């Protein structure tokens with residue numbers, strides 16, 4: 001059974017898509033079978049994976065979820081799965097996904113629809129990564145219910161902790177009532193500049209707010225102008241400039257994530273029962 005990992009943060013622009021696409025590339029390079037679900041109507045992941053005109057796609061994650069809601073037969077995987085050059089299987093999105101809340105509003109068990117789909121592909125992959133939307137609500141709950149764990153990219157900036165309390169309350173609610181196995185994989189600091197005071201302060205604030213039991217990955221991702229530049233060429237930084245410090249940091253982070261890299265032994269990421277009290 002594949003591990004289902006949601007790359008989520010209610011904040012926008014923190015590096016979710018960059019992390020989801022880079023992680024999928026690196027895990028695939030490690031020989032893992034990887035599916036990447038674009039679960040954001042901005043469909044940045046879909047574009048980054050080389051789909052030039054996502055609006056022309058006929059079967060996207062939205063259409064799959066619509067079939068589930070309507071109790072219709074799911075489309076065949078070859079109708080929606082896009083095998084990328086890097087060997088990752090993309091389940092694409094386009095702006096139809098902006099209608100997700102409307103689709104779900106009169107639906108029974110709306111929070112379980114993404115899980116219903118993911119369960120149908122779980123056996124075929126080692127990792128299923130989900131690039132989430134930057135907001136709370138039914139979409140985020142769908143991700144939390146179908147995932148084994150959540151990876152939270154956090155931009156190294158002054159207001160990084162802001163909004164985390166609501167997120168963690170939702171996490172605890174889902175863990176208590178709907179998905180007991182859900183864990184927080186950890187916090188990945190992105191767009192970091194370790195030498196600055198802001199960076200040190202953000203890490204300290206996050207650790208204090210989240211408590212010692214939430215892992216903040218030792219390997220943060222430095223800010224580099226080459227990361228957005230790579231996007232222009234439809235590549236991850238690891239393909240575009242493998243020796244770039246951000247590319248190297250993503251490689252080290254993946255090793256840490258898979259359990260064979262530099263680890264911060266203090267933080268296990270497990271059992272964070274009291275986390276929301278820390279931060280509230």
Ligand SMILES: Nc1ncnc2c1ncn2[C@@H]1O[C@H](COP(=O)(O)OP(=O)(O)OP(=O)(O)O)[C@@H](O)[C@H]1O
Nearest residue numbers: 012013014015016017018134191222223224227228
């Ligand atoms: N390490 C980095 N250094 C410099 N720029 C970066 C880095 N990581 C991401 N970026 C840039 O920051 C912007 C936001 O990143 P990204 O799209 O991954 O965030 P996001 O959380 O997915 O945003 P959204 O919430 O809108 O989906 C992009 O232009 C991306 O290229």
Ligand SMILES: [Mg+2]
Nearest residue numbers: 016017040044
């Ligand atoms: Mg994104």
